[in-house]
Amino acid sequence: MRIIAVMNQKGGVGKTTTSVNLAAGLALQGRRVCLIDLDPQAHASLHLGVDVSGGVHSIYQVFAGGKSFNEVVQLATENLWLAPADLDLAATEVELVDAPGREFVLKNALAQANVDGAYDYIVMDCPPSLGVLTVNALTAATEVFIPLQPHFFALQGLSKLFETTALVNRRLNRGLKVTGIVMCLYETGTRLAGDVTDDILHFLSHSDPQAPWASAQVFSNRIRRNIKLAEAPSHGQSIYEYAPVSAGAQDYQGLVKEVLQAEQQHMVHDRVAA
Ligand SMILES: Nc1ncnc2c1ncn2[C@@H]1O[C@H](COP(=O)(O)OP(=O)(O)OP(=O)(O)O)[C@@H](O)[C@H]1O
Numbered sequence: 120m121r122i123i124a125v126m127n128q129k130g131g132v133g134k135t136t137t138s139v140n141l142a143a144g145l146a147l148q149g150r151r152v153c154l155i156d157l158d159p160q161a162h163a164s165l166h167l168g169v170d171v172s173g174g175v176h177s178i179y180q181v182f183a184g185g186k187s188f189n190e191v192v193q194l195a196t197e198n199l200w201l202a203p204a205d206l207d208l209a210a211t212e213v214e215l216v217d218a219p220g221r222e223f224v225l226k227n228a229l230a231q232a233n234v235d236g237a238y239d240y241i242v243m244d245c246p247p248s249l250g251v252l253t254v255n256a257l258t259a260a261t262e263v264f265i266p267l268q269p270h271f272f273a274l275q276g277l278s279k280l281f282e283t284t285a286l287v288n289r290r291l292n293r294g295l296k297v298t299g300i301v302m303c304l305y306e307t308g309t310r311l312a313g314d315v316t317d318d319i320l321h322f323l324s325h326s327d328p329q330a331p332w333a334s335a336q337v338f339s340n341r342i343r344r345n346i347k348l349a350e351a352p353s354h355g356q357s358i359y360e361y362a363p364v365s366a367g368a369q370d371y372q373g374l375v376k377e378v379l380q381a382e383q384q385h386m387v388h389d390r391v392a393a
């Protein structure tokens with residue numbers, strides 16, 4: 120099972136759009152996927168058409184200790200489960216501030232829920248911050264995907280993100296790796312987009328081979344700016360339901376394909392590790 124944290128502390132770069140359409144795309148390919156919404160804004164839950172205002176159980180209750188992980192998970196569509204978020208989740212940052220083992224709450228909850236046998240993929244949509252929710256995601260994850268919008272300061276933001284993953288790797292989760300950078304809101308044909316991508320590739324190729332991002336790739340499927348991707352959330356649908364022949368659907372299908380291609384490698388790696 121792969122547990123993917125989709126994270127970037129910068130806001131509005133495509134984390135939620137990528138989490139939802141990656142998870143939904145994998146589910147359409149027959150994989151059993153659980154999407155965990157870790158953002159109090161609950162955008163991923165709303166994107167899947169789950170109304171979080173009506174007293175549904177949310178991942179907040181797992182952090183608060185009232186419910187088990189399996190009690191808050193619900194089936195969204197075929198092969199796709201959701202652990203929804205709600206605004207209460209914002210309190211978690213404060214409530215866990217002095218709690219011992221606060222970084223491990225989600226990891227422990229997933230272990231107790233026996234998720235290994237239940238899902239092929241867990242995808243976690245992180246909030247735009249490096250607080251306790253994101254640290255919980257990184258501690259529970261086997262790998263990190265970073266959505267990135269190509270702009271002038273992208274590389275600086277990326278270094279900060281990499282430092283965080285290195286810290287978590289050292290202190291909390293030895294196996295954590297950054298496996299992929301997803302270029303989002305990509306303006307094809309602009310010089311800036313190409314330059315930023317080249318800078319990132321250069322940075323990665325000159326990294327310390329021991330760093331958790333040493334084997335990171337920039338996914339060759341760039342996610343182009345496409346209005347259908349911005350419209351889909353308000354209809355409570357993934358891009359494949361809302362606009363199946365749009366450029367947005369095509370780009371995310373391409374990303375899903377790349378992720379599936381790496382499956383074989385992961386299986387070999389898991390066998391060797393076991
Ligand atoms: N490729 C795209 N083309 C057009 N619009 C997009 C694309 N990707 C994302 N958007 C839109 O851009 C906005 C930000 O995207 P998204 O919510 O996925 O980012 P985020 O990183 O999750 O934001 P936050 O940090 O607030 O959680 C949303 O309105 C979304 O619909």
Ligand SMILES: [Mg+2]
Binds near residue numbers: 134135136162
């Ligand atoms: Mg988001």
